[in-house]
Amino acid sequence: MPTSPPAPALPPVLDIQLHLQAHAPGRHFSLGVAFSSPSLRTALLGPSGVGKSMTLQAVAGLIEAPGHVHVQGQVLQDSQRGLRLSARERGVGYVFQDYALFPHMTVRQNVAFGVRRPGQPRSPQAEDRVNEMLARFQLEELAQAWPRHLSGGQRQRVALARALAAQPRLLLLDEPLSALDTELRLRLRDELQSLLEQIRIPVLLVTHDPQDVAQLAQTVIRLRPGEAARPEHVAERPAAARLA
Amino acid sequence: MPESTLIPLWLTLKVACLATLASGVLGVGLAWWMARRRFVGHALLDALLMLPMVLPPTVLGYYLIVLVGRNGLLGRYLDQWLGINLMFTWQGAVLAAAVVSLPLIYKGARAAFEETDPRLAQAARTLGAGELEVFWRISLPMALRGITAGLMLTFARAMGEFGATLMIAGNLPGKTQTLSIAVYDAVQAGNDAQALWLTGVISAVCVLVLVGSGRLLQTRH
Numbered sequence: 203m204p205t206s207p208p209a210p211a212l213p214p215v216l217d218i219q220l221h222l223q224a225h226a227p228g229r230h231f232s233l234g235v236a237f238s239s240p241s242l243r244t245a246l247l248g249p250s251g252v253g254k255s256m257t258l259q260a261v262a263g264l265i266e267a268p269g270h271v272h273v274q275g276q277v278l279q280d281s282q283r284g285l286r287l288s289a290r291e292r293g294v295g296y297v298f299q300d301y302a303l304f305p306h307m308t309v310r311q312n313v314a315f316g317v318r319r320p321g322q323p324r325s326p327q328a329e330d331r332v333n334e335m336l337a338r339f340q341l342e343e344l345a346q347a348w349p350r351h352l353s354g355g356q357r358q359r360v361a362l363a364r365a366l367a368a369q370p371r372l373l374l375l376d377e378p379l380s381a382l383d384t385e386l387r388l389r390l391r392d393e394l395q396s397l398l399e400q401i402r403i404p405v406l407l408v409t410h411d412p413q414d415v416a417q418l419a420q421t422v423i424r425l426r427p428g429e430a431a432r433p434e435h436v437a438e439r440p441a442a443a444r445l446a
Numbered sequence: 447m448p449e450s451t452l453i454p455l456w457l458t459l460k461v462a463c464l465a466t467l468a469s470g471v472l473g474v475g476l477a478w479w480m481a482r483r484r485f486v487g488h489a490l491l492d493a494l495l496m497l498p499m500v501l502p503p504t505v506l507g508y509y510l511i512v513l514v515g516r517n518g519l520l521g522r523y524l525d526q527w528l529g530i531n532l533m534f535t536w537q538g539a540v541l542a543a544a545v546v547s548l549p550l551i552y553k554g555a556r557a558a559f560e561e562t563d564p565r566l567a568q569a570a571r572t573l574g575a576g577e578l579e580v581f582w583r584i585s586l587p588m589a590l591r592g593i594t595a596g597l598m599l600t601f602a603r604a605m606g607e608f609g610a611t612l613m614i615a616g617n618l619p620g621k622t623q624t625l626s627i628a629v630y631d632a633v634q635a636g637n638d639a640q641a642l643w644l645t646g647v648i649s650a651v652c653v654l655v656l657v658g659s660g661r662l663l664q665t666r667h
Contacts, residue, residue, distance in 0.1 A: 264568045289571040296572040302565040306587045316573030320583070368573050 213275035214238040215404045216372075220269035222256045236269075237423045243398055245419035246408045252425040254408040255299070258374045261406065262296050263289035273372045273404060295365030295373040300381055301357045303349035309360050310336065310345040316368025331367055339363040354382045355390055366401065375407035379414060391417055451644060453620055454628040458648075461536060461611075461624060462604040465543035466551075469604075470597050472544075473551035478581060480552075481559040499549040503609025510542060510614050532614065536622050539615035543604035550603055554596025558589035591662055598659035602652050 219236040233253045246254045260267035263279070263286070271278040278294070279286045304312050313335050318328040336342050339359040349357060358378065365373060378394060379387045395417050398405055407418060415422045447455070480492060498506055514521040514532045524530040532538035562585060570584045586593075608626040615622035617631060625648045632641035 259568075262568075262572050264571065289568070290574050290576055292572070293574075294572055296569060298565050298569060300565075302563065302569040304566060304569070304584065315570065315575075315583075319574065320579060364569075364573070 213272065214240050215242055215274055216244055216406060217270070217272040218257075218261060220257060220260045220267045220271070222253050222260060222265075222267050224256065235425070239421045239423070241420035242403070243405045243419045244407070244421045244423065245415040246406065246423050246425055247410070247412065247415050248425035249410055254410075254425060255376055257425075258296070258376050258406065258408055261372075262294045262374055263287060263292045264296075276371065293368070293371045295368060295370035297358075297361045297365050297373070297375045297378060299377045301361035303352075303357060303360055303364070305349050308346050308348060309341055309352070312349065312360055313341070313363045313367050315364060331369075335363040335367040355386055358382070358390060362397065371403060373401070373403055373405045375405065377409055378407060379409075379411070394418060450628075450640065451647060454623050454625045454644070455647060457536060457539075457623065458605055458625040461539045461543055461607075462601050464540045465547060465604040465607075466597055466601045468540065468544040469548040469551050469600055473548050473596075473600070474555045474586075474593060477552050477555035478559055478585060481556050495552050496549045498546050503546065503607075504613060506546060507542065507610035507613030510545065510610060514538070514541065514614075534614075534616045534618060534622060536615065539607075539611045539622055539624060542610040542614045543607040546607050546610055547600040547603040551593070551596045551600040554599065555589060555593045558592025558596070559585060561592070562588040595659040595662045598655050598662070602655040602659075605648065605651060605655075 217238040220234070222231070222233045222235060224231040231253070233256075235253065235257050246257060248254055256265065256267075259265045260269075261271050261278075268281040270280040270282070272280075273294075277283075277285055278292050304315065307315070310332065314328070314332045317331050318325070322328075333342075336345055339362060341356075341359060341363060344352065344356060344360075349360065352360065358381075379391055382390060391414065398418055405418075407414070409415060409418075476495060480488070480495075501509075511518065511533075513519055514524065516522070516525060516531060516533055521532065524532070530537075532541055566584050566588065567580050570580045575583065606626055607624070608630070611622075611624060612627060612630075617623055617627050619628075619631075623631065625644055629641050629644045629648070632638075632644060
């Protein structure tokens with residue numbers, strides 16, 4: 203499945219430039235991240251500690267970082283223009299590394315969380331949406347189960363269903379496979395690959411595993427320690443060159 | 447149970463319940479705020495909120511008199527504008543018990559909020575939840591066990607409150623005389639049997655409360 207680059211007139215799928223800063227006692231962390239990607243599926247690759255997860259948090263609006271975040275031409279943040287949507291306004295789905303499922307809610311309640319706000323009347327569309335996501339991720343039989351009783355693979359499906367049920371304009375995946383053991387990782391990587399190829403929204407994933415990149419992403423951004431303050435280059439990697 | 451026990455017992459339960467309600471709402475709200483924000487004076491405010499736990503109750507009572515006494519900083523306006531006088535009333539006893547027990551619920555709730563995985567709140571925000579919804583649907587349910595245990599301690603402390611209550615509300619049998627003050631009264635009057643009986647009642651209630659809160663904390667997972 204060869205990837206065709208978008209027509210030049212179209213804005214890039216992702217256009218991100220952020221200045222990340224963190225203060226900890228005795229440590230100051232400052233890092234510029236800048237990249238744009240023409241593809242729907244982009245991976246940030248690099249060893250731990252180079253600010254991959256922080257980049258995701260800043261893109262989601264969970265931490266403050268000056269810069270801009272454009273997704274398919276839509277402005278989520280542009281510090282120069284004084285624009286900054288809050289995390290709740292961004293419509294960015296976030297799948298956390300350990301999934302961060304709400305432990306006091308059932309699978310169904312987790313998936314429904316982003317679909318209907320409290321105070322809004324119950325709508326058949328919202329119910330349909332939740333049912334559709336439960337079916338799509340084969341979670342119907344687990345709908346009333348509690349997250350603590352689920353396996354790692356099931357948790358990941360719930361986290362994906364919860365994020366996608368809210369109909370985000372961008373999906374962020376933080377080390378989506380690192381919480382799993384090796385055998386499961388291989389299988390779930392295949393599942394994730396077919397899912398990501400189905401959904402028609404941009405995906406930005408963070409990983410330290412080149413195998414994830416080869417199978418899940420079309421474009422890779424390499425973050426390296428030391429040269430982090432400079433804009434990062436984008437290496438196009440056609441799907442045909444996947445490592446088998 | 448004789449009326450000389452029932453009346454102070456009823457008054458004590460009423461005062462402790464209302465004081466727990468007041469310090470519960472205030473303490474949980476402050477705990478949530480203090481757990482999430484860092485600002486100049488954060489440590490000082492934290493210390494001030496814990497102060498009632500370490501100050502001698504008489505000193506605390508004196509502060510309250512300065513504040514809400516008939517000619518106090520707030521009290522004079524309460525009296526002039528609203529016709530409210532807290533001195534030597536059971537409402538004054540509620541105030542004293544609430545202030546004295548506030549640190550317990552504040553500390554307990556803050557620890558419970560800070561123990562909660564911050565990513566749960568973050569996940570809720572990315573799913574479109576506002577801060578109030580995060581509080582009601584994520585933070586509060588996650589911290590509920592710790593908050594409930596804190597409330598039980600608060601209640602026990604409010605029930606046993608003596609010093610500040612005596613200074614604000616006095617010792618008026620049937621009006622402001624709570625169980626702990628009735629014990630003091632009985633001992634002063636040489637009524638040992640009454641003192642022993644009252645002591646037994648208040649001890650039993652406190653043990654029940656502590657066993658309950660201990661059980662709640664133990665089953666935390």
